Amino acid sequence: MKTETKLVQAGVKKDAATGALSTPIYQCATFEHPELGKSTGFDYSRTANPTRQALEEAIAALEEGDRGFAFSSGMAAITAIMFLFKPGDHIIISDDLYGGTYRLLEETFRIYGIHASYVDTTSIEKIKQSITDRTAAIFIETPSNPLMKVTDLEAVCSLAKGHSILTICDNTFLTPYLQKPITFGFDLVVHSASKYLGGHNDIIGGLVVAAHPELSEKIAKLQNGTGGILGPQDSWLCLRGLKTLAVRMDKQQQNAAAIAKWLENHDAVESVYYPGSSTHPQYELSVRQSKGFGAMLSFELKDEAAAAGILKHVKLISFAESLGGVESLITYPATQTHADIPAAIREEKGISSRLLRMSVGIEHADDLIKDLEQALSLVTQAVLS
Ligand SMILES: *Cc1c(COP(=O)(O)O)cnc(C)c1O
Numbered sequence: 142m143k144t145e146t147k148l149v150q151a152g153v154k155k156d157a158a159t160g161a162l163s164t165p166i167y168q169c170a171t172f173e174h175p176e177l178g179k180s181t182g183f184d185y186s187r188t189a190n191p192t193r194q195a196l197e198e199a200i201a202a203l204e205e206g207d208r209g210f211a212f213s214s215g216m217a218a219i220t221a222i223m224f225l226f227k228p229g230d231h232i233i234i235s236d237d238l239y240g241g242t243y244r245l246l247e248e249t250f251r252i253y254g255i256h257a258s259y260v261d262t263t264s265i266e267k268i269k270q271s272i273t274d275r276t277a278a279i280f281i282e283t284p285s286n287p288l289m290k291v292t293d294l295e296a297v298c299s300l301a302k303g304h305s306i307l308t309i310c311d312n313t314f315l316t317p318y319l320q321k322p323i324t325f326g327f328d329l330v331v332h333s334a335s336k337y338l339g340g341h342n343d344i345i346g347g348l349v350v351a352a353h354p355e356l357s358e359k360i361a362k363l364q365n366g367t368g369g370i371l372g373p374q375d376s377w378l379c380l381r382g383l384k385t386l387a388v389r390m391d392k393q394q395q396n397a398a399a400i401a402k403w404l405e406n407h408d409a410v411e412s413v414y415y416p417g418s419s420t421h422p423q424y425e426l427s428v429r430q431s432k433g434f435g436a437m438l439s440f441e442l443k444d445e446a447a448a449a450g451i452l453k454h455v456k457l458i459s460f461a462e463s464l465g466g467v468e469s470l471i472t473y474p475a476t477q478t479h480a481d482i483p484a485a486i487r488e489e490k491g492i493s494s495r496l497l498r499m500s501v502g503i504e505h506a507d508d509l510i511k512d513l514e515q516a517l518s519l520v521t522q523a524v525l526s
Contacts, residue, residue, distance in 0.1 A: 144203060144318055145387040151199035152380040155191070164195040166377045188365050192373040196348075196380050200338075203317040203383075204330050206350035208357035210364045211376055215313065215333025216241050217369030218347030220249075222309060222329060224363050228254030230277040235262045235292065236490060237285035239311065239333075240479040247481075262292040263423060265300060272300075278307040284314050284427075287439045287474045287498040288491055289414040291423035294430050298326030313337070313465070318390050320431040323352045329360075334371075336465030340382040340389055343466075344375045389467060389503055393436035396469075396509060397501040403510050404440050409447050409517055411495065414439040436501040437464060439474070445495050448473065450520030452497070457504065457512040464500030469509055471499045 152164035159165075167190055172183040183189050193211050201209035212218040219242055226232065234246070236259035246257040260271045262281045279301050283292040294310070301308045309329045310322035316337045322330050332338055334346035349364075351357040364370060371379070394417070401415035416427045417434030427434055442448050451471070452460045458469045462477050472478060475494045479487060487493075501509065 147199070147202055148318065148386050149384050151203075151383040152192075152195040152377075155195045164192055164377065164380060166373045167191045168373050186373070187368055187370055190370075190373055190376070192380075193371055193376040196371070196376045196383075199380060199383060200317075200332070200348045201350050203321075204312070204323050204350040205317075205321055206323045206330065206352045207354050208351055208361070210349045210351075210360050211334070211371035211379070212347035212349065212364070213369045213371055213375075214345045215239075215331070215335060215347040216245060217367075218331050218333075218349045219245060219311075221360065221363045221367050221369065222331060222349060223250050223255065224367065225307070225359060226250075226255050226277050229275055230255050231273055231275040232257045232278045232280055233260050233262075233268055233271050233276060234258070234280040235282045235285050235290070236260055237288045237290050237492075238282045239286050239313075240474075240481050242280075242282075242311070243479075244481040261290070262297065263290045265293060265296045268297065269300060272304055272306070276304065276306055278309055280309040280311070282311040282314070283320075284416050284435060284437065286314070286437075287414070287479065287496065289416050289421070289437065289439060291416055291421075291427050291430075293426055294320075294322055294325035294327065302326065314437050315431055315433070315435050316386060316390065318387050319433040319435060323350065325430070328352050328356055334379050334382075335463065337386060337390065338382055339379050339466075340386060341378075341466055342463060342468055342470075344378045344382075346371050346375050346379050348379075390433070390436065392503045393501050394433050396503070396506040397436040397438055397499075398434070399506040400499070400501055400509060400513070401438050403513075404438075407517065409442055409444065409521060411441040411443045414441075437498070438501065439496055439498040441493060442495045442497070447517065447520045448495050448497055451513070451516045454516035454519045455512055456515070457508055458499070464498075466500070467503045469500065469502035469504055471497055474498050 155164045197209035281292045308327045313333045330350045332348040404413045415438040461470045
């Protein structure tokens, strides 16, 4: 079945008792046992809940994995995964990554003896050089946040398999509609469902998909043990969001491509980071391994004051963190999403104070461009006067 169809059918016809088309919200903590030693399959909602299970089955099918797991946030999902590791373990992770993941590894898991190396994973050679006899996992984000660097999924897997290293992909930016890391050999996929999967800037959630049964077993234990599960209401909202993912993403990436092109031709813009630009260093790789380029882009202005000016003057586009929803958002990675990364490291990696990141929504592209244009013209006038 095609991904578009799987998306629309997420959670449909799961309630044989009533024939309800949409999975009901089982707002229920506990389930009655028929008799001693018997269960309906549901005992207590931390362990399993029918609404959450419908979402978990949907994401497992979409990512072509073994089992899915829903958590209360993307960070709760990543935290549960991190408990697979033990003191002394070493993790190789993309150096351009979500700031919250960096914070979790540095401020929490480092204390427990789990060490992360931040590596430019666009270079398989650099990953290879970073492997030690303690390396337990390679964790990548692709495209990365905020510089949209693309990592070769197949090459990472073949390298890891040779060393019995677990492979984890944060697939938040492209979603299984555009990219399916498990089909390239990845062991685990993680999502912030707060972004494209939910899609409406109205829930916080996280999802994990395990590629094979032994790993599913471990994640199930961790989900039940650590307890950061997604509630029935939010599970339902996420199912509802999934249904329109394909049409939203098609429109969003069409808009993003138009905006990227417009920005590339603007005098005030130094550079544009969008995997769909033919000048993007991993453009060919993106074409090979994903079905599209997504709707996230970043751009660097020539002048720092222009960055602040755009954030102040945009009217339609909201100056807000987060991404992936139907409404367009713009953010300033240096002091927002990536504030926890020390300034010197940030600058060295290219996350400068002239960089803005945009999550392009489903509005009309002309209106979005007009909004950027009026904000930029106010800024340029201010600089001239
Ligand atoms: C937002 C995000 C996270 C964290 O997810 P939350 O739902 O905010 O906890 C992790 N990875 C990426 C790439 C993200 O964009």
